[in-house]
Amino acid sequence: xxxxxxxxxxxxxxxxxxxxxxxxxxxxxxxxxxxxxxxxxxxxxxxxxxxxxxxxxxxxxxxxxxxxxxxxxxxxxxxxxxxxxxxxxxxxxxxxxxxxxxxxxxxxxxxxxxxxxxxxxxxxxxxxxxxxxxxxxxxxxxxxxxxxxxxxxxxxxxxxxxxxxxxxxxxxxxxxxxxxxxxxxxxxxxxxxxxxxxxxxxxxxxxxxxxxxxxxxxxxxxxxxxxxxxxxxxxxxxxxxxxxxxxxxxxxxxxxxxxxxxxxxxxxxxxxxxxxxxxxxxxxxxxxxxxxxxxxxxxxxxxxxxxxxxxxxxxxxxxxxxxxxxxxxxxxxxxxxxxxxxxxxxxxxxxxxxxxxxxxxxxxxxxxxxxxxxxxxxxxxxxxxxxxxxxxxxxxxxxxxxxxxxxxxxxxxxxxxxxxxxxxxxxxxxxxxxx
Amino acid sequence: xxxxxxxxxxxxxxxxxxxxxxxxxxxxxxxxxxxxxxxxxxxxxxxxxxxxxxxxxxxxxxxxxxxxxxxxxxxxxxxxxxxxxxxxxxxxxxxxxxxxxxxxxxxxxxxxxxxxxxxxxxxxxxxxxxxxxxxxxxxxxxxxxxxxxxxxxxxxxxxxxxxxxxxxxxxxxxxxxxxxxxxxxxxxxxxxxxxxxxxxxxxxxxxxxxxxxxxxxxxxxxxxxxxxxxxxxxxxxxxxxxxxxxxxxxxxxxxxxxxxxxxxxxxxxxxxxxxxxxxxxxxxxxxxxxxxxxxxxxxxxxxxxxxxxxxxxxxxxxxxxxxxxxxxxxxxxxxxxxxxxxxxxxxxxxxxxxxxxxxxxxxxxxxxxxxxxxxxxxxxxxxxxx
Numbered sequence: 001x002x003x004x005x006x007x008x009x010x011x012x013x014x015x016x017x018x019x020x021x022x023x024x025x026x027x028x029x030x031x032x033x034x035x036x037x038x039x040x041x042x043x044x045x046x047x048x049x050x051x052x053x054x055x056x057x058x059x060x061x062x063x064x065x066x067x068x069x070x071x072x073x074x075x076x077x078x079x080x081x082x083x084x085x086x087x088x089x090x091x092x093x094x095x096x097x098x099x100x101x102x103x104x105x106x107x108x109x110x111x112x113x114x115x116x117x118x119x120x121x122x123x124x125x126x127x128x129x130x131x132x133x134x135x136x137x138x139x140x141x142x143x144x145x146x147x148x149x150x151x152x153x154x155x156x157x158x159x160x161x162x163x164x165x166x167x168x169x170x171x172x173x174x175x176x177x178x179x180x181x182x183x184x185x186x187x188x189x190x191x192x193x194x195x196x197x198x199x200x201x202x203x204x205x206x207x208x209x210x211x212x213x214x215x216x217x218x219x220x221x222x223x224x225x226x227x228x229x230x231x232x233x234x235x236x237x238x239x240x241x242x243x244x245x246x247x248x249x250x251x252x253x254x255x256x257x258x259x260x261x262x263x264x265x266x267x268x269x270x271x272x273x274x275x276x277x278x279x280x281x282x283x284x285x286x287x288x289x290x291x292x293x294x295x296x297x298x299x300x301x302x303x304x305x306x307x308x309x310x311x312x313x314x315x316x317x318x319x320x321x322x323x324x325x326x327x328x329x330x331x332x333x334x335x336x337x338x339x340x341x342x343x344x345x346x347x348x349x350x351x352x353x354x355x356x357x358x359x360x361x362x363x364x365x366x367x368x369x370x371x372x373x374x375x376x377x378x379x380x381x382x383x384x385x386x387x388x389x390x391x392x393x394x395x396x397x398x399x400x401x402x403x404x405x406x407x408x409x410x411x412x413x414x415x416x417x418x419x420x421x422x423x424x425x426x427x428x429x430x431x432x433x434x435x
Numbered sequence: 436x437x438x439x440x441x442x443x444x445x446x447x448x449x450x451x452x453x454x455x456x457x458x459x460x461x462x463x464x465x466x467x468x469x470x471x472x473x474x475x476x477x478x479x480x481x482x483x484x485x486x487x488x489x490x491x492x493x494x495x496x497x498x499x500x501x502x503x504x505x506x507x508x509x510x511x512x513x514x515x516x517x518x519x520x521x522x523x524x525x526x527x528x529x530x531x532x533x534x535x536x537x538x539x540x541x542x543x544x545x546x547x548x549x550x551x552x553x554x555x556x557x558x559x560x561x562x563x564x565x566x567x568x569x570x571x572x573x574x575x576x577x578x579x580x581x582x583x584x585x586x587x588x589x590x591x592x593x594x595x596x597x598x599x600x601x602x603x604x605x606x607x608x609x610x611x612x613x614x615x616x617x618x619x620x621x622x623x624x625x626x627x628x629x630x631x632x633x634x635x636x637x638x639x640x641x642x643x644x645x646x647x648x649x650x651x652x653x654x655x656x657x658x659x660x661x662x663x664x665x666x667x668x669x670x671x672x673x674x675x676x677x678x679x680x681x682x683x684x685x686x687x688x689x690x691x692x693x694x695x696x697x698x699x700x701x702x703x704x705x706x707x708x709x710x711x712x713x714x715x716x717x718x719x720x721x722x723x724x725x726x727x728x729x730x731x732x733x734x735x736x737x738x739x740x741x742x743x744x745x746x747x748x749x750x751x752x753x754x755x756x757x758x759x760x761x762x763x764x765x766x767x768x769x770x771x772x773x774x775x776x777x778x779x780x781x782x783x784x785x786x787x788x789x790x791x792x793x794x795x796x797x798x799x800x801x802x803x804x805x806x807x808x809x810x811x812x813x814x815x816x817x818x819x820x821x
Contacts, residue, residue, distance in 0.1 A: 132566030165561070
């Protein structure tokens with residue numbers, strides 16, 4: 001008799017986010033359908049500033065990072081990770097990447113879809129769209145490495161933003177100009193691959209929709225400042241999906257409209273996540289442990305909820321200069337302003353933009369403790385967590401906890417060790433609260 | 436000239452500088468020179484030299500335990516940078532007047548902010564080197580270099596003319612040419628000097644002003660040509676990797692019965708194999724060099740054609756090195772947690788093996804934490820390649 005499958009996902013508080021599962025399934029089936037109809041499909045990565053561009057050109061995106069998370073949640077990443085490592089890729093390489101490389105390596109070995117691939121697997125892409133980003137080295141090496149397994153056209157472009165100590169007045173103009181030109185280069189590539197010209201009016205409308213969606217999403221999250229917490233982080237780790245994977249679509253906008261209404265209802269009626277909310281915690285950094293989001297249920301069993309998180313959060317609302325009408329330039333300004341949103345505040349304050357955000361959240365969401373996830377294979381979001389907390393503690397005295405595991409690789413996770421750390425942390429939080 | 440600045444001491448001078456690599460910089464500082472520490476071959480050091488500053492390449496230690504850095508940075512950070520930062524926390528780099536970091540990788544991006552926060556070096560600057568080399572990236576880098584130049588001019592209180600910059604480029608090109616001449620002394624069998632001696636030389640060479648570095652290299656070349664007792668005839672190897680600035684590994688490999696006759700590492704040939712082209716506008720040559728001239732995995736080359744064609748475009752030079760220096764095998768040494776090199780390692784291995792060069796792929800800490808285990812692997816590899 002087969003052992004019952006362990007629950008790896010967390011219990012959701014809101015009804016709206018329960019729809020995300022179907023949303024994700026549809027992402028993969030849509031890609032297969034597009035492929036069957038001869039429509040272009042692309043491997044894409046989040047936070048690449050090209051969401052609306054891809055959508056406006058009727059290219060169906062496949063989000064490799066999402067696939068890593070999906071395989072982790074289903075505890076079906078190991079075969080892909082092993083296959084990548086078999087070819088010499090390090091077990092310390094980003095496990096989103098290793099999952100993707102292993103998947104395509106297996107696809108090549110089998111000359112077809114790996115059997116029982118989660119959600120039907122990733123459709124065969126017609127192009128791979130990477131970025132040479134300010135952070136996240138995998139973003140320009142990943143699709144380069146996939147060349148071992150597939151001869152698919154790759155386009156990689158530069159996506160840089162100013163460092164923390166930059167004089168923004170001095171540098172922003174050429175950073176924006178650079179990104180605008182890079183996006184123009186991307187459009188040129190996409191036009192060649194699809195044999196179709198960009199409809200610039202359509203792109204402008206898609207960007208309008210994207211901005212409206214981002215704004216609505218952000219406004220909804222301000223409601224989470226309420227006590228009791230109406231929507232926890234485990235919900236948010238689903239709720240980000242439409243904005244990160246379908247920005248510029250009506251479906252994404254509708255989703256956040258529905259979410260806003262539901263969260264507002266819960267706030268107005270004082271509906272919390274758990275009956276006895278004792279402690280409010282901040283997910284202060286690190287990508288989620290997709291293999292075991294059920295750890296949020298464990299936190300909740302101890303009376304702790306997460307009203308807000310730093311990871312996969314809505315972008316802060318920014319204003320693009322009104323004179324800018326070219327949609328590519330709008331995207332460039334938007335991206336640059338979002339990435340440097342707290343630079344000047346940090347220069348005058350703590351020196352660290354991430355710490356400014358932590359401090360804002362601790363105050364705004366009435367936070368009792370901060371939890372960091374140090375994901376072993378993710379240097380991008382795990383490095384500098386110690387530094388951020390060191391600096392943060394100069395301004396506020398709240399207990400902090402490091403959970404060490406990984407984003408995808410469950411072999412780097414010890415449930416017993418993690419739960420004992422959580423137990424001790426909650427005791428500390430309780431002690432701080434009674435001071 | 437002071438005792439430490441005396442000429443013609445060749446390898447003895449190299450050893451002295453390698454062991455006491457801060458001493459000359461501190462002496463220069465006491466004479467009023469400003470010492471600017473930097474990471475990585477991507478730092479445009481020509482600007483520093485042109486303005487009378489002394490570029491000083493920061494190094495770690497493969498043998499010194501990390502005892503302070505773990506309170507500030509995660510253990511999954513590049514162990515080379517952790518070591519450098521640890522030494523900084525211990526005061527080893529208090530003599531620096533400035534610190535420059537280029538956009539080489541995630542780790543350097545993060546350590547830049549952390550270094551300047553805790554070590555409070557007076558002048559700091561981050562040079563945002565693009566990964567790409569298309570026209571708009573070149574233009575972007577031109578603007579970045581202009582900002583860098585302005586910040587340095589403010590530091591020294593002088594402006595930098597194109598002429599001075601060109602002269603600095605010539606000096607650094609001379610340095611590169613001398614290093615290549617040094618490397619050619621490794622072509623004979625046995626090579627005229629060991630890989631360990633070359634590592635010491637190239638590390639020592641980046642801790643002193645470029646004029647002194649040129650003198651040092653001339654001294655070593657002359658000494659080696661005239662009267663140096665080189666290593667024994669052993670298996671000839673190429674070493675591929677990143678920030679291998681310590682002789683601990685090279686010495687272990689050579690003592691196991693080999694000669695490292697060529698390398699592609701950050702303190703080695705990667706720094707020296709191409710010159711900056713002298714152009715009317717010196718920025719043109721510098722931009723081309725730093726975006727396209729370095730054989731580094733972080734410098735993205737757009738995919739051309741098939742996978743094999745892509746490998747040829749990215750890695751063909753490695754096969755050429757292997758043939759030119761008549762190597763019997765290669766060691767691909769990837770420092771753990773180094774994403775950039777970890778991504779390329781399987782391709783490098785496949786490409787070299789396809790060219791008939793056996794490869795030992797090692798993924799290890801920067802520190803020599805388990806030398807016996809490593810030595811066993813190296814010995815087994817050497818037996819295999821006969």
